[in-house]
Amino acid sequence: MTFEEAGVETYIVITETFLPLVRAQAKARGANPKLLIVKHPVGGLNEDELRERIQTAFGELKTVLAA
Amino acid sequence: MSDPLNDEFLDLGDMDFDAFNDFAIDQGWSDGMPMIPPTEAKVAACVATCHGDNAPFPPMSPRLVLPTLETIAANAVMAGCKPEYFPAVVASVRAILNPDYNLHGTLATTHPCAPMIVVNGPARNVMGINCGANCFGQGWRSNASIGRALMLTMMNVGGGKPGDMDRSTQGSPAKYSFCFGENEEESPWEPYHVRRGFNAEDSVVTLLPAEPPHNVNDHGSTTGDGLLQTIAGSISQTGANTIYGSAPFMVVIGPEHAATMKRDGWTVPAIQEKLHHDSATPVERVSKENQKNYEERGQVIQNGRYYHSRTPEDIQVVVAGGPGKHSAVIPTFGFTEACSERLPIR
C-alpha cells in the first residue's frame, strides 16, 4: 500500500481464505488494494495443481495487459 | 451512518446476566465461555489500579485501533479479573504491542501460537498467581483470568477473531488462557526477570507467542547432564517453527529437576549453552522437501544440524511447578522476541 502511494501500481496475490484479513487491514489503512484471488492453498501443491493457481492469478492481469 | 456498537459506552436496557451473555456471544466478544458484564463501575475499579499509567497505546493489529485503559478493563472484567489483577493485563497488552513481539505475524500465521504470560516479582503473591503444582493448569482465578483477559482484548480490540483474522489452522487450548508465574522461591538461580535486567522488587510480565507446554518426563536421570539430554531431545522436534525461524523459546524446569542441576554445578548460562547445541536437529531427521523449503527461507545448516535458537541466550530458562520429576518445553512461533514489561504498580 506504501507502493501505491509512491506511484507503483500493485496487485496482491492472496488465497480466498485470507480475504477477510487482507480486507480488514486495507480498511484500517484506508486503502483499496487490487487483489488477485486464488483458491486456497498454494503451499503443498504439485506442479499440475499449481498451474491452475497461476492461470487464475494471471486472469485479472491479462485484461490489463491486453487492454 | 455510524454504528452504535462503535460507541465507547453501550446502554443494554434491562438485560440480565443470561441475556447479556447471549448478546455478547452474538457480538463475537466471547471465547465461548460465559463472561461478567463490564459495567461502568466494575471497569472503573480496574482502571483505578493503574492510575497514572498514561502512556498511549500503539495501534493493535490486525484492526489497527488504539486501545484505551477502559476498553482493556472491559475485557478484563468480562474475563473474570479482580481489579488488583488489572496491572498484569495492562503490562501484557503493552508487551504484545512491542513491535519485536510481531503481533500481526502471530495472528496472520496458521501456527497455533497463543500469548504466553510469565509473571515475576512480588505481584505473583499479591495476585495469588500459581507458580507451583499444576501451574499451567486449572484452579487459580488469577492465572485463568489474566490470560483470558489478554486473549479477549486481542479478539475484541485487536480484531483477532478466530477463523477470521486469527488464521490458526488448529488453534490450541492455550488460546483460552496461558499465564503462570516463576517459582522464584524454589528456584536455585536468580529470578528470570532479574536475569533480564529488572530489579528483584519489580513485578514484570514476559510474553512470547507460544504453543502449549510440551511435557518432559524424566524420572530416571540422576544427574544434570542426563536431565538436560532429555530436555534437549524434547526441543529437537522436526515440526517446530523454530527449525526454520530460530528464535527465543522457553524451557520451564520443574523444581526437583532444577535442584539436581544446581547440585551438579549447572548455572543458567551453562544450561543455555548446552541446550543451544544439543537441541539442534540433525539434517537427516528432516524430509528432503523441508530441507529445500528451509534453504529457500534462508535457514542455514551448522554442523549438520538446524539450530532452534540463534544464540544460547535465546533459550528462556524459568523454574516453575511443584513436586515431581517433570519439566516442560514451550516452543514458540519463531520470528519473535521475548517482550517484558514492568507492571504499572510498585
Next chain:
Amino acid sequence: MRIVNPSFGRQLDAGAKAVSEKSPTDWLNDPVAIISNSKPNAMELLQGVRKLMGEFRSIDNVDYMDKPSAAHPAPPELVERVINNYRGAIVALAD
C-alpha cells in the same frame, strides 16, 4: 445495564493519503517488481505469472525478489528499491 464496549478503540488517524504525481503504470512496458513472501510455492506461482506476462510484454524488465520472511513485514530497503526502480508490483501476500 450500561456497559463499557469491549471492542471500542480509538480510530487511527490515517491522515491525508499521499497521491502520486506519476503517470498511470504501463503494464506492457514499465518495469515491474515481483515480490515473493518466501512461503512454499509462492516463488513458483509468481514465476508462472511472470512467464505468462512475457507473452504480452516485449521488454524483459520484470524482476523477481524475495521478502526474507513470510512472518515479518518487508524490510525498508526492499520497499525503497521497488519504489525507486519500478512502476508496477505483484506481491504474494497471504496463503
